[in-house]
Amino acid sequence: MREGRILQLGTPEEIYTRPANLDVARFVGAPRINLLDGEVKAHGVVWAQGRLVGHSHGKAGPCRIGFRPQAGTLEAVDGLEVQGTLVNVEYTGAELIASLQVDGIEDACVFCFPANSPAIRVGQALRVSVPFGEIHLFDADGQRRPFEALPPVMSKAA
Numbered sequence: 001m002r003e004g005r006i007l008q009l010g011t012p013e014e015i016y017t018r019p020a021n022l023d024v025a026r027f028v029g030a031p032r033i034n035l036l037d038g039e040v041k042a043h044g045v046v047w048a049q050g051r052l053v054g055h056s057h058g059k060a061g062p063c064r065i066g067f068r069p070q071a072g073t074l075e076a077v078d079g080l081e082v083q084g085t086l087v088n089v090e091y092t093g094a095e096l097i098a099s100l101q102v103d104g105i106e107d108a109c110v111f112c113f114p115a116n117s118p119a120i121r122v123g124q125a126l127r128v129s130v131p132f133g134e135i136h137l138f139d140a141d142g143q144r145r146p147f148e149a150l151p152p153v154m155s156k157a158a
Contacts, residue, residue: 016068022142025066031097033136034109036065036082046137046147049104053080056137058145064138069097071134072111074118078149079131082109086124091115100126 001007008020012028019025025033038048040060046053048065056063067080084102095115099108111128113120120126132149139145 018144019066019136020144022064022066022138025136025138029068031069031110031112033066033068034082034111036102036105036109038063038065038137040137040139040145048080049082049102051081052150054132054135054137054150055148056145058137058139062140063145064142066136066138067130067134069110069112071130072109072113072128073131074113074120074126075129077129077131079129079133080135082128082130084109084126086120086122086126089120089122096120098126100128 002023008015008024015024016028019028036048038046038053040046040056040058040063042060044055044057046056046063053065065080072082082100082102084100086098087101087108088099090097093115096113096117098111098113098120100111101108135147137145137147
């Protein structure tokens with residue numbers, strides 16, 4: 001709810017995996033959703049972090065790219081690559097919660113990895129992949145917009 005209005009109805013799983021807008025995405029989940037600034041350009045091409053990310057049928061203009069901390073993987077997969085320097089690693093027993101400082105982003109991106117993940121250390125450069133299916137796209141008004149992976153030929157050309 002916001003200002004007495006229901007923002008989204010659904011099961012907890014639906015709300016977590018397909019938030020209707022940025023307010024819902026930020027409210028549900030711990031740690032909080034990661035958000036990167038992006039832009040939908042001509043013909044629906046989506047850019048973030050100086051890279052081609054995907055395609056949307058939404059209107060051109062600024063957007064936010066969102067992904068849950070649990071969506072990141074240390075394995076190379078088709079999707080968004082997030083690169084930065086580890087600024088904090090917390091071992092919780094069940095998982096490692098890693099904070100990654102990414103150039104051009106004020107808040108660190110937070111990722112949750114299985115506790116048996118390869119050793120990672122503060123100060124280390126790290127590349128994390130977020131599969132296309134785990135990416136959320138929000139327009140300038142904070143509303144969820146359709147997002148699609150680019151065909152492999154286009155993503156390699158970028």
